[in-house]
Amino acid sequence: xxxxxxxxxxxxxxxxxxxxxxxxxxxxxxxxxxxxxxxxxxxxxxxxxxxxxxxxxxxxxxxxxxxxxxxxxxxxxxxxxx
Amino acid sequence: xxxxxxxxxxxxxxxxxxxxxxxxxxxxxxxxxxxxxxxxxxxxxxxxxxxxxxxxxxxxxxxxxxxxxxxxxxxxxxxxxxxxxxxxxxxxxxxxxxxxxxxxxxxxxxxxxxxxxxxxxxxxxxxxxxxxxxxxxxxxxxxxxxxxxxxxxxxxxxxxxxxxxxxxxxxxxxxxxxxxxxxxxx
Numbered sequence: 001x002x003x004x005x006x007x008x009x010x011x012x013x014x015x016x017x018x019x020x021x022x023x024x025x026x027x028x029x030x031x032x033x034x035x036x037x038x039x040x041x042x043x044x045x046x047x048x049x050x051x052x053x054x055x056x057x058x059x060x061x062x063x064x065x066x067x068x069x070x071x072x073x074x075x076x077x078x079x080x081x082x
Numbered sequence: 083x084x085x086x087x088x089x090x091x092x093x094x095x096x097x098x099x100x101x102x103x104x105x106x107x108x109x110x111x112x113x114x115x116x117x118x119x120x121x122x123x124x125x126x127x128x129x130x131x132x133x134x135x136x137x138x139x140x141x142x143x144x145x146x147x148x149x150x151x152x153x154x155x156x157x158x159x160x161x162x163x164x165x166x167x168x169x170x171x172x173x174x175x176x177x178x179x180x181x182x183x184x185x186x187x188x189x190x191x192x193x194x195x196x197x198x199x200x201x202x203x204x205x206x207x208x209x210x211x212x213x214x215x216x217x218x219x220x221x222x223x224x225x226x227x228x229x230x231x232x233x234x235x236x237x238x239x240x241x242x243x244x245x246x247x248x249x250x251x252x253x254x255x256x257x258x259x260x261x262x263x264x265x266x267x268x
Contacts, residue, residue: 014208018138022218025141056142080143 004062004074006038007031013042013070020046021053024075028059033079036062041071050075116262117146118255123268124153126166126200126212132268133157133215139264140222147262148219149255151229154268155236158226158243162212167197220246227254 010027012020020041028037039050047064050073054061062074108114117139121132132148139146150158156165170176170187176196178187186192205211210218219226226247233239233249240249259265 016207016209018134018141019210019214022137022141022222025143025222053142 004036004038006074007035009038009040011040012046013040015041016043017045017049021049024050024053025057028057028075028077031077033077035077037075037077039073039075041073042069043071046071046073111263113261113263115144116258117144117264117266118259118262119146119148119265120255120267121148121150121154121157122152124156124165126168126197128268129157129162129166129212130215132266133212133219135266135268136224137215137218137222140219140224144264145223145225146219147225147227147255147258149227149229149250152232155228155232155238155243157212158216158228158247159238160242160244162216162244166212167193168200169193170196216244220244225258 008027008031010023012023015023020039020043024037024039031037039046041050043049050064050071051061053059054075058078058080060076060078062076064071064073066072117136119132119136121129123129132154136146136148156162159165168176170178170182170192174184179199201211226244227250228238228240228243228247230249230251233242240247
């Protein structure tokens, strides 16, 4: 698996719904178009929530995996076109 | 005499174009980006769902309005920490430390015990507190609207509510709701 380079990391470990998504929404606004946010979460709900959140916000979920009980997500910011 | 042109539009291409255009129009529909939630309950457990869904909707980039009516006004009252309680009375789903006959759940002190239990359990599990969720809601520009009619019935004034609360009636809510695909009554 090719290594994905992240531009920022959000540690959402030990947070429960809706806080991981709330923090991700806030954090990704500080990034530029095309930059990648790496998100760490321990809430099992995140497995369903982050793909849904990415789809709704138009950002791209590049990849996710589990690492010693931590869910790691890579989301590429896609600036909304109007 | 008309001849069939080799590159004339076929029915399939027309259908595909129309489908694409409709999908594009749907994507631009502003109602996809609006959520309207009614919060009508004034207990600690029921204060969570509207605030969780409102903050999560805001996190996906939606414009969110929450309309607090009847007991739901407790959630945005300045004194919400004291007002929001949970009771095991009439709630067989509530987990109790020891099995308890219904009649005992109505004893004095049971409501404050259950409320304390829920708060400590939630904080141990790292669930956000109502205060945190309200802070996030205000920060992410969720519109918090108090129902003026129930305020008058309960004798509340505008000063009784946390900063940033707006005031309105059924028509104000409906005007927002009709522009939202997502409407919830909680």
